[in-house]
Amino acid sequence: MNLSIVIPIKDEAASLPELLAEIKAAILPDYADFEVIIIDDGSKDNSWEVLQNLSKECTFLKAVRLQYNCGKATALSLGFQLASGKYIATIDGDLQDNPAEIPEMLKILEGGSDLVSGWKKKRRDPWHKTIPSKIFNLMLSIVCGQRLHDFNCGLKVYKAPLAKSVHLYGDFHRFIPLMASWNGFKITEKTVEHRARRYGTSKYGVFRLLSGFLDLLTLMFLHKFTVKPLHFFGTLGLFACLIASVIFCYFGFEWISTGELRVRPLLVFSGFAFVSGVQFISLGLLGEMLNSKLQNRDYPIAERIEPLVKT
Known part of the structure; x- marks a missing residue:
């Protein structure tokens, strides 16, 4: 045809x-x-x-x-x-x-x-x-x-x-x-x-x-x-954890300097950001686990050269 x-x-x-x-x-x-x-x-x-x-x-x-x-x-x-x-x-x-x-x-x-x-x-x-x-x-x-x-x-x-x-x-x-x-x-x-x-x-x-x-x-x-889900979710997770770490360091320095630690909205936000970051990274890892099990093994071969058969 x-x-x-x-x-x-x-x-x-x-x-x-x-x-x-x-x-x-x-x-x-x-x-x-x-x-x-x-x-x-x-x-x-x-x-x-x-x-x-x-x-x-x-x-x-x-x-x-x-x-x-x-x-x-x-x-x-x-x-x-x-x-x-x-x-x-x-x-x-x-x-x-x-x-x-x-x-x-x-x-x-x-x-x-x-x-x-x-x-x-x-x-x-x-x-x-x-x-x-x-x-x-x-x-x-x-x-x-x-x-x-x-x-x-x-x-x-x-x-x-x-x-x-x-x-x-x-x-x-x-x-x-x-x-x-x-x-x-x-x-x-x-x-x-x-x-x-x-x-x-x-x-x-x-x-x-x-x-x-x-x-x-x-x-x-x-x-x-699709092939590397951790690259997307992991990036979001690391970024959220980085923000949380910076805020934690700020409050830690304030606590050491003044001896006081007051719960403020920014501190609550940092805790939320850290937990979200861990969840994003976990989601990416789960995606990688599923992808490793379901990976398609069809290779996109465009052309092939085979050895000549001697007669």
């Missing part, structure tokens, strides 16, 4: 026939051996019935229906695991992305990249979606260390090892290029066409900027401290 196209959908019954027709017209000339995997993420309309009917004429179609809405990240993760292609493309099911972009993106991928991410340079969305998106993408570019204009574009093409290596849940699908960059993969961006939505309504609103910032904090914490 050369190519797998993964499409997460929710309530996109009206767009599915046209979407599959466009994919077939765009992919068949260059890639006869391909599959389309559609994950129905708890649709409330008749999307599943439409897929059942389309499967009779589209022999390349595979579909899975989730019992309830699990989120786009879960749908993509399932699609990645089911994909059998050498390359994996993703596209949204709302017809705003053009499947005709995929062959050109595959050529770029074959040129040495591991991920080609689409950039909707001219977006056909209202301002309350485009402005937060620009702020979000600028923030992610700073964290990533590589300027990408559209981290969350649904149109992407991956080499299969990358797609299958990312751990997605919650809303982490928005950070796939960032996670790929952290893991040493090469990322390229390509300008793609963005079309106005013709059916249904958008599933996202202006409050995604706030949730995206919180998700980014979570991802950064997991990236830096």
Whole structure:
């Protein structure tokens, strides 16, 4: 299998026939051996019935229906695991992305990249979606260390090892290029066409900027401290203990000098800081103990050279 196209959908019954027709017209000339995997993420309309009917004429179609809405990240993760292609493309099911972009993106991928991410340079969305998106993408570019204009574009093409290596849940699908960059993969961006939505309504609103910032904090914490939790909690603990020690020394000097020791709010605070510091350090040590037991031993080997077998 050369190519797998993964499409997460929710309530996109009206767009599915046209979407599959466009994919077939765009992919068949260059890639006869391909599959389309559609994950129905708890649709409330008749999307599943439409897929059942389309499967009779589209022999390349595979579909899975989730019992309830699990989120786009879960749908993509399932699609990645089911994909059998050498390359994996993703596209949204709302017809705003053009499947005709995929062959050109595959050529770029074959040129040495591991991920080609689409950039909707001219977006056909209202301002309350485009402005937060620009702020979000600028923030992610700073964290990533590589300027990408559209981290969350649904149109992407991956080499299969990358797609299958990312751990997605919650809303982490928005950070796939960032996670790929952290893991040493090469990322390229390509300008793609963005079309106005013709059916249904958008599933996202202006409050995604706030949730995206919180998700980014979570991802950064997991990236830096999952393997070494004591580095985070231990630093907080040592800092709290240091403050407590300085205050204790001050009161100790006062006691020696005056012979009196009065309980004041600052002294109470120092005791609280010391106890908190010990708790933070203990929490970090517990994290290290758990991590040592649950450590994943899958090594990220990129290439391998084996000795030649003499004949």
